[in-house]
Amino acid sequence: MTTEQSSHKNSFSSEWLWRAVLPIALVVLLLGFAAVDRSVLSPANLLNIAQQTSYLALFAMAQTVVILTRGFDLALGPAVSMVSVGTALAMAGATATGHDPSIVVLAGLGTGFGLGIACGLFNGVVIALLGVSPFVATLGSYNIAIGVATTLSAGRPVQGVPKLFSQLFYGGSIFGIPAAIIITLAIGLALHLMLSRTVFGRSLYIIGTNPRAAAVAGLPVKRILVATYVLCSTLAALGAIMMTARTGSGEPNLGGSLSLQAIAGAVVGGTSLAGGRGGVGTAVLGALFVTILSNGMNLTRIDGYIQMVVLGAIVIIGVLLDRLRLERRR
Amino acid sequence: MSAVVTAGMPRRSITLGRSIVGRIGLLPALLVALVVGMSAIDPQFYGLINILNILRNASLLAIVACGQALVIVAGGFDLSVGAVVALASVVTAKTMAATAAAFPGNTALIIASGAAAGIGCGLAVGLVNGFCVAKLKVSGFVVTLGTMSATAGVGLMITSGIPAYGMPDSFVKGFGRAQLFGLPTAVYAALAVIAAMMFVQRRTLFGRYVYAIGGNVDAAVVSGVSIQRHIVGTYAVSSVLAALTGILLTAQVGSGQASFGGDRMMLQSIAAAVIGGVSLRGGVGRVEIVAISALFLTILGNALNLLHVDSRLQPVFLGVIMVAAVALDELSRRSKARV
Structure with a gap:
């Protein structure tokens, strides 16, 4: 009895301790890398880290939204490639037919988001209405999106991205803050409000915690799930547009290993694959951690292959810590 | 619905028929249709070289898919199989080269040490996966995602991404590229594994x-x-079978390469298992159907090549067929549940 009581008393402070693990690890990591190479903490590199993080954070947020409902999106990476290629092709085509730059950008955005939404609709309908597991459904769309991206582009980068587009989504800045960071901050804030303040957002947590209870409570689970996958793919499309603006061309290999990186980011940050736990904060923290780790390892010239081993170990340790935290709480 | 109408005696025969269909499924029918159709369209399809090519590739995929199926039946996932194929290939080749340098001419020892090292590193990855999933209770998806990255990294680190040579001739020509009764070694290995x-x-x-x-x-x-x-x-069985595939591939190609297997092999093994009727909810699935499904996927890829379908477009077919197979399975289960 006494041990139970004391553990109960401690649970508040230990909960805070567990929550602080990742931020503390982040600071330790930064200081550790800085001890090896001073330039890690230079303002230029910190801004660089923030900018790199903003892409991964966006993808981790997209992934978090579906993970909350016990799903995940393996097709996120290929969808990014597909959107990148589609956006660039549409803009190149519109430029060739002599349209105004602003019309060209609009055509690109329309195509990019259209492809993203189509991919999300496919995933959502197959998962929610046909009852196929998220793994198989998004593995299917993974293959389809890769096929579409490489076929449309013939496997080569698509040139012809107008300056205005790159300026809007990459080169531009407000008070010296690059566009990518501003966009991600704005989206993160909006998503956070949506997840914490709206009925739709809260219902994602209910579906993830207990799908049967959600259905019994009268939530339109199927419709919400479709919307969730569309939201995920739309966020991924935005990230793809930002990355296309950065590279200045539509890249059929842009997504590469992004699906798994985004899942790793979300999971390291403390999002539970069992559903119902996580949010914008965990996604951003996880993305920051993964980015600082790889940035630091690059600057301290750690072999790229060893980096893969470290990232793999970090993912497992991150989930293990989360697991221990949950057991403590019980 | 018809089962409701014909209640009573005939019901047994209907459920029997349905259980046979459920057990064997749509897959053999699709397989036969594919083979017959392709034979009619392109005589190259049933040429000896093409058939051997199909059998060799299908065998390698079937071995990996069998292990994958076992993990999925137990309710897990193994994303690391592709990376294990690569690691086993590299380790086998490197070990053989090292043993050959230390004990020149002792072919039996060289081959045994290489094979043992390859299988051993597969077993090690499998034990790590299993330990993390079973004892530490981390989700299989995340664990094997982590070991996938780590294993692929180790494989690349050992070779710096360059193919590793130095295996004895008897391993490559006498085993990997050898044919017994006209069939490649890999086919016998696959049949033994499936049995x-x-x-x-x-x-x-x-x-x-x-x-x-x-x-x-x-x-x-x-x-x-x-x-x-x-x-x-x-997890141990799955990784060991992946390692075996890595060794077979190494013997066939004649070099250890960190680019073997990879994401493609991993995704195809899961696709083969799932199309072969293994339920991702666990508890359901048979390896012989998974092997047929591996053969089907290999023939499908081969057919698309022969039909000159753009190789870039081919993943689309794989994706659509996979989703359709599982969706059909799910819908038939639902209608059964309603009856």
């Missing part, structure tokens, strides 16, 4: 317990099945 796995699934306690764990963990615990040991076992 062994069928025996394990049907006749051994391990196999039955794996079904029990995947079907209902709580019931298995209450029945006294030691869950952890069996889950570790499934």
Whole structure:
């Protein structure tokens, strides 16, 4: 009895301790890398880290939204490639037919988001209405999106991205803050409000915690799930547009290993694959951690292959810590 | 619906017929249709070289898919199989080269050490996967995602991405590229693996317990099945089979390469298992159907090549067929449940 009581008393402070693990690890990591190479903490590199993080954070947020409902999106990476290629092709085509730059950008955005939404609709309908597991459904769309991206582009980068587009989504800045960071901050804030303040957002947590209870409570689970996958793919499309603006061309290999990186980011940050736990904060923290780790390892010239081993170990340790935290709480 | 109308005696024959269809499924029909159609369209398809090519590739995929199927039946996932194929290939080649340098001419020792090292590193990855999933209770998806990255990294690190040579001739020409009664070695290896796995699934306690764990963990615990040991076992089997595939590929190609296997092999093995009727909810699935499904996927890829379908477009077919197969399965299950 006494041990139970004391553990109960401690649970508040230990909960805070567990929550602080990742931020503390982040600071330790930064200081550790800085001890090896001073330039890690230079303002230029910190801004660089923030900018790199903003892409991964966006993808981790997209992934978090579906993970909350016990799903995940393996097709996120290929969808990014597909959107990148589609956006660039549409803009190149519109430029060739002599349209105004602003019309060209609009055509690109329309195509990019259209492809993203189509991919999300496919995933959502197959998962929610046909009852196929998220793994198989998004593995299917993974293959389809890769096929579409490489076929449309013939496997080569698509040139012809107008300056205005790159300026809007990459080169531009407000008070010296690059566009990518501003966009991600704005989206993160909006998503956070949506997840914490709206009925739709809260219902994602209910579906993830207990799908049967959600259905019994009268939530339109199927419709919400479709919307969730569309939201995920739309966020991924935005990230793809930002990355296309950065590279200045539509890249059929842009997504590469992004699906798994985004899942790793979300999971390291403390999002539970069992559903119902996580949010914008965990996604951003996880993305920051993964980015600082790889940035630091690059600057301290750690072999790229060893980096893969470290990232793999970090993912497992991150989930293990989360697991221990949950057991403590019980 | 028809089963409701024809209640009574005929029902038994209908359920029997349905169970046969359910057991064998749409897959053999699709396979036969594909083979017949392709033979009619392109005589190259049934040429000896093409058939051997199909059989060799299907065998390699089938071996990996059998291990994958076992893990999925127990309710898990193994994303690391592709990376294990690469690591085993590299380690086997490097070990053989090292042993050959130390004991020149001792071919038996060279081959044995290489094969043991390859299988050994597969076993090591499998044990790590199993330990993390069973003892530390981390989700299989995340664990094997982590070991996938780590294993691929180690494979690249050992070779710096350059193919490793230095294997004895008798291993490459006498084993990897050899043919017995006109069939490549890999086919016999695959048949042996499939037969062994069928025996394990049907006749051994391990196999039955794996079904029990995947079907209902709580019931298995209450029945006294030691869950952890069996889950570790499934991951170990999966990784060892992936390592075996890596060794077979190495013997066939004549060099150890970190680019073998990879994401493609991993995704195809899961696709083969899922199209072969293995339920991702666990507890359902047979390796022989998975092997047929591996053959189907290989022939499909081959057919698309022969039909000059752009190789870039081919993943689209794979994706659509996979989703359609599982969706059909799911819908038929629902209509059954309603009856």
